[in-house]
Amino acid sequence: MIPLVEMRDISIAFGGIKAVDHVSIDLYPGEVVGLLGHNGAGKSTLIKCLSGAYKPDAGEIYIDGQKAEIRNTRDARALNIETIYQTLALADNLDAASNLFLGRELVTPSGLLDEARMEAETRRIMARLNPNFRKFAEPVSALSGGQRQSVAIARAVYFNARILIMDEPTAALGPQETQMVAELIQELKRQGLGIFLIEHDIHAVMKLCDRAVVMKNGQRVGTVRVDEVTDDEILGMIIMGKKPAQAA
Amino acid sequence: MSDLSPAAPPRRNWLEQLEIDLRLLGMIGAFALVCLCFWIVTDGRFLSARNIFNLTIQTVSVAIMATGMVFVIVCRHIDLSVGAILALASAMMGMMQARWLADVLGLGNPLIAPLTMVTGLAVGTAIGALNGWLVGYQRIPAFIVTLGGLLIWRYVGWYLTAGQTIAPLDQTFLLFGGAEGTLGVTASWIVGGLASLAALWVILSGRRRKQAHGFPVRPIWAEGAVMALVVALIMGFVAILNSYEVPQAKLKRIFEARGEAMPEGFTAGYGLPISVLILIMVAVAMTVIASRTRFGRYIFATGGNPDAAELSGINTRLLTVKIFALMGFLCGLSAIIAQARLQSHPNDIGTLDELRVIAAAVIGGTALSGGIGTIYGAILGALIMQSLQSGMAMVGADAPLQNIVVGVVLVFAVWIDIQYRRRLGMR
Numbered sequence: 001m002i003p004l005v006e007m008r009d010i011s012i013a014f015g016g017i018k019a020v021d022h023v024s025i026d027l028y029p030g031e032v033v034g035l036l037g038h039n040g041a042g043k044s045t046l047i048k049c050l051s052g053a054y055k056p057d058a059g060e061i062y063i064d065g066q067k068a069e070i071r072n073t074r075d076a077r078a079l080n081i082e083t084i085y086q087t088l089a090l091a092d093n094l095d096a097a098s099n100l101f102l103g104r105e106l107v108t109p110s111g112l113l114d115e116a117r118m119e120a121e122t123r124r125i126m127a128r129l130n131p132n133f134r135k136f137a138e139p140v141s142a143l144s145g146g147q148r149q150s151v152a153i154a155r156a157v158y159f160n161a162r163i164l165i166m167d168e169p170t171a172a173l174g175p176q177e178t179q180m181v182a183e184l185i186q187e188l189k190r191q192g193l194g195i196f197l198i199e200h201d202i203h204a205v206m207k208l209c210d211r212a213v214v215m216k217n218g219q220r221v222g223t224v225r226v227d228e229v230t231d232d233e234i235l236g237m238i239i240m241g242k243k244p245a246q247a248a
Numbered sequence: 249m250s251d252l253s254p255a256a257p258p259r260r261n262w263l264e265q266l267e268i269d270l271r272l273l274g275m276i277g278a279f280a281l282v283c284l285c286f287w288i289v290t291d292g293r294f295l296s297a298r299n300i301f302n303l304t305i306q307t308v309s310v311a312i313m314a315t316g317m318v319f320v321i322v323c324r325h326i327d328l329s330v331g332a333i334l335a336l337a338s339a340m341m342g343m344m345q346a347r348w349l350a351d352v353l354g355l356g357n358p359l360i361a362p363l364t365m366v367t368g369l370a371v372g373t374a375i376g377a378l379n380g381w382l383v384g385y386q387r388i389p390a391f392i393v394t395l396g397g398l399l400i401w402r403y404v405g406w407y408l409t410a411g412q413t414i415a416p417l418d419q420t421f422l423l424f425g426g427a428e429g430t431l432g433v434t435a436s437w438i439v440g441g442l443a444s445l446a447a448l449w450v451i452l453s454g455r456r457r458k459q460a461h462g463f464p465v466r467p468i469w470a471e472g473a474v475m476a477l478v479v480a481l482i483m484g485f486v487a488i489l490n491s492y493e494v495p496q497a498k499l500k501r502i503f504e505a506r507g508e509a510m511p512e513g514f515t516a517g518y519g520l521p522i523s524v525l526i527l528i529m530v531a532v533a534m535t536v537i538a539s540r541t542r543f544g545r546y547i548f549a550t551g552g553n554p555d556a557a558e559l560s561g562i563n564t565r566l567l568t569v570k571i572f573a574l575m576g577f578l579c580g581l582s583a584i585i586a587q588a589r590l591q592s593h594p595n596d597i598g599t600l601d602e603l604r605v606i607a608a609a610v611i612g613g614t615a616l617s618g619g620i621g622t623i624y625g626a627i628l629g630a631l632i633m634q635s636l637q638s639g640m641a642m643v644g645a646d647a648p649l650q651n652i653v654v655g656v657v658l659v660f661a662v663w664i665d666i667q668y669r670r671r672l673g674m675r
Contacts, residue, residue, distance in 0.1 A: 073561070074561070089553070089556040091548070091549040091550075091552035091553040091556050091557065091619070092552050092553060093548060093551065093552035093619035094548060094549060094552055098545065102545075102549055102556070102560040102562075103560030103561040103562055104560075104561075105542055107542070111541075112536070112540040112541060115540075116458060116460065119463070
């Protein structure tokens, strides 16, 4: 099977400090891969090479087995790579539909915003992602953390994301809402999306991910299938860089 | 999930079924209260056709600029230079029509008025764009850029005119001032009728669009009530302006100028002033921009969360230039109307307008923290302030007291707005 994403031998340095040092990772359709490590381990920097925010000094990226040039976020979007940022990147004063289509609005033939069609599309996609979502007319500041997160995810999914990058999607959420996002991730998996999940919380990774990549000091410690390792073994990888026997 | 609300919409009272914006209702209520108080105190003079006519004419210049200030403030900026830009545009236009063009083309040439106005609009737009470039691309805070502009532009105009008041102005140009240029009774009725039809079309096509997607719409009775209200307001306004009659002495002068004798018992109403018509067109255009265009959507998105706007691929720097350029254009437009109303260019034209304009926008519900504001609110805000000032002048309150009252109202209005938003759980 051809991997959806293959990042080969990626290196990037900032002023002599090797933020990412010859790291290779891959991602298959319908798979969730967790990226773990301390702050400054290089996981965000690595993934930003995929979302187009950084350009690696060395290494290659393959999408569907084809070599891809990702120079900026627009290139990434064109390859159906969507990023959900930690800070959520929603405009609080606008409603769900306005946020979903922000920067990519639907317009009528006369060039005016087609509000009705945008709301209808928003209702359609939310019915799929979060059937309980009702607050279409309110500004998103009136939504709960989980509802806001589902708007942010809908935004990526609507534009046919095939590769989704989620940066700590549950960091600011309560237990119920975390559960909702977890269900959402399962649903997207079933639809065949590939998801990179940057996480601090080991339990979330064990529950949501198929595989986990652990990084330390810019290098990859190892890649493991989560059902083959214990929490403690992963913790050992993160803290001491100790690679268990079953890791690749 | 916490929001397992039933699918059926909850029963709503009649006010909710009308779907009228409560904030709009509150502002209209406040305006009505002001009018009512002055109406009682002045024995009805405040709501005479004559005073309503004057009030609208006096409001136009500040109201036009206030609509642009809404965009500036929504995007988390401020423009303190609007009065100074107005003064420079006015100085340029004064010199154009009374000196430069008059020398080249000859006094009274029909080209003078349009060339003058284009110049005024261009000057305003150019200075606005410069402000926007300094704020957006050079990252100088708007407060500083426009505070500098407040000191600079008026005095550039002062050098242009050597500090003199410029008069007399071109006759065609004067039509844009208010009382000198009105449509007359018949044309006003026609404009009112067309405006009513346009309003009905907007309401009905909005309803059809909603129905096409299966969204809930107002019940028929409520839709009918709203349409009747809108038409009544438009035609009522026209009726009042039509009922204000041109003084006999003035009519006589007009007939004499045409070399005719005035028929016995001839009367004529003023009707809709051209300047007020311009304000209405600006209001409609700005409302469409705010709510139905990408440009407007990006202004509100950037005001709500600049980082989100940037990450969504919006060019927020260019957006800033466009917003300030539009503000400058509206300053130029206001300069035309203010100058024509005064029938001259005095050097103190538009002094303190920046404060009136910002106050109008803020009284109208524009939040200085960004992301929130409406065009109709700003216009109502301008109208409320002008009503207070002219009403108090009528009662005989002196200028210091007028300023004190307007200041108190400004702070009070913002306080009310904050309370209202807190109730709704908005921020």
